[in-house]
Amino acid sequence: MTAERCLLLKHGELFLKGANRPAFARRLVRNVRAALPPECGRVRAEARNGFTVLYPERGPEALAAGMRDIAGVSVIDVALRVDKTAEAFGPAALAELRRRFGQRLRDTPRSFAVVVRRRDKTFPLTSAQLAARLGAELQAATGWPVNLGEPEVTVSVEIDRHEAFVSAERLRGLGGLPVGSSGTALVLLSGGFDSPVAAHRAMRRGLRCEFIHFSGAPYTDPSSTYKAYALVRELTRFQPRARLWVAPLGPAQRTLASSADPALRTIAQRRLMVRIGEELAGRVGAEALVMGDSLGQVASQTVSNIASVDEACALPVLRPLLGWDKEEIITEARRIGTAEISALPDEDCCRLLAPPRPAVRSDPRILARAERRAGVDELVGQTLDRLQEHLVSIADRRAGLVPPAAG
Incomplete structure (x- = not known):
């Protein structure tokens, strides 16, 4: 057999799924195929027990980065x-x-260890015997010291049924569950830091995410829509395809503002958003809504106001960031690549008609009376009729594409 460059993708948490493990593994392989970098050429994928092997035609470094x-x-x-x-x-x-450190290994000594895993127990040497033998060979060739406690470099050997894999470079993956294995959710996406991070956390737990963004159109410019598209485009690193719906909320906001107590205006608007989100979720097969709320961060995110928002929606409303503070959220946004986009200026619909002193407590019964005066069902229907849909893919991200129209 000719030595062949490959990547071993370890499945991690999928080991806990028992009889459902093959279905999760198949979902993972589909997601991997959808995210393959074009510069790697043809990539062959082979399933193993607990991991997937990828054989790229070229560009293994780019493939590893994408995975x-x-x-x-x-x-x-x-x-x-x-x-x-x-x-x-x-x-x-x-x-x-x-390959990793250069040809002259003796010039820069590094401590190392050898780890052997025999998936094929019929192999004539035990894991300990093989580790000792290979360690002695490497020490003689490199002069490097062995350190079994905290090695600078770990050389691993995995002996499978028909072949073996030798590695000297291990990269940390995202972990979690394959996108789509936990169902589908609709993310209420603003242009800020919080909701993109919430979407990423939901994806990491296996939720396929679709997105709805509420713009203040026609009373605001399209800047928030372009930001929303850019955020979804960046998130295609983690979910190669998604749909973004843009809901022009301005007219409904105007009508609702004239019917509600100014102090309750923000909560009334958030209830309107989740009503619209619930209707759209039913159309696209989403089973939950995702929001970027952080408990107590702003007046609309107190326990009382969160309860008032949830009362307007029959679907589960997931808030992955509920216990995070702003610094933690921004740090995570920088890590996943959305912070720079979120920091861009825009005309956010939430600032349109925002009250000077928003209420930190609210009563769903009072909000419901204001909604009846405003004709909330009609407002939901009118907003849904004006939805704009954008398909976003990882190919758009690679090409740096922007949405064809925004309003």
Whole structure:
């Protein structure tokens, strides 16, 4: 067998799924195929027990970088596939060390350890015997010291049924569950920091996310819509395809503002948003709404006001960031790549007709009376009739595309 460059995608949490594990693994492979970088050419994927092997035609580095954003992948080993013989492991390990650190390994000593996993228990050497043998070979060739406690470099050997994999580079994956394995949710996406991070957390728990953004059109410019599109486009790193609906909320906001106590205006608008979200969710097969609320961060996110919002919606309303503070949210936004977009200025619909002193407590019965005066069912229907739909994919992100129209 000729040595072949590959990636081992370890499934991590999928091991806990028992009899459902194959279905989760199939979902993961579909997500991997949808996110393959075009510069890697043809990529062959092979399923194993507990991991997936990818063989790229070229560009394994680009492939490894892309796979770090796939929910459900906990670890990525950059490896060589070799013959299942003890004699093949030493040359393969040295080749991997030289690829990673350069040809002159003796010039920069690094402590190392060897870890062996025998999935095929019929292999003639035990894991301990093979680790000792390979460790001695590598120490003789490199002069590096062995450190089994805290090594700078770990060389791993996995012996499978028909072949073996040798790796000297391990990357941390996103972890969690494959997108789509937990169902579908509709994210109420603003242009701020919070809701994109909430969407990412939902994706990481296996939810496929669709998005709705509420603009203040026709009373605001389209800047918030362009931001929303850019945020969804950035999130396609983690979910290769999504749909973004833009709801022009301005007329409904005007009508609702004339019917509600100014102090309750923000909560009334949020109830209107979840009503619209619930209707759209029913049309697209979403089973829950996702919001970026953080408890107590603003007046609309107190326990009382959250309860008033939830009372207007029969679907579960998920709030992945409820216990996070703003600094934690912004740090996570920087990590996942949405912070720079969220920081851009825009005309946010939530600032349109915002009261000077919003209420921190609210009564759903009082809000319901204001909604009846405003004709909330008609407002929901009129807003849904004006929805704009945008399809967003990871290809758009790679090409830097913007939405064809915004309003």
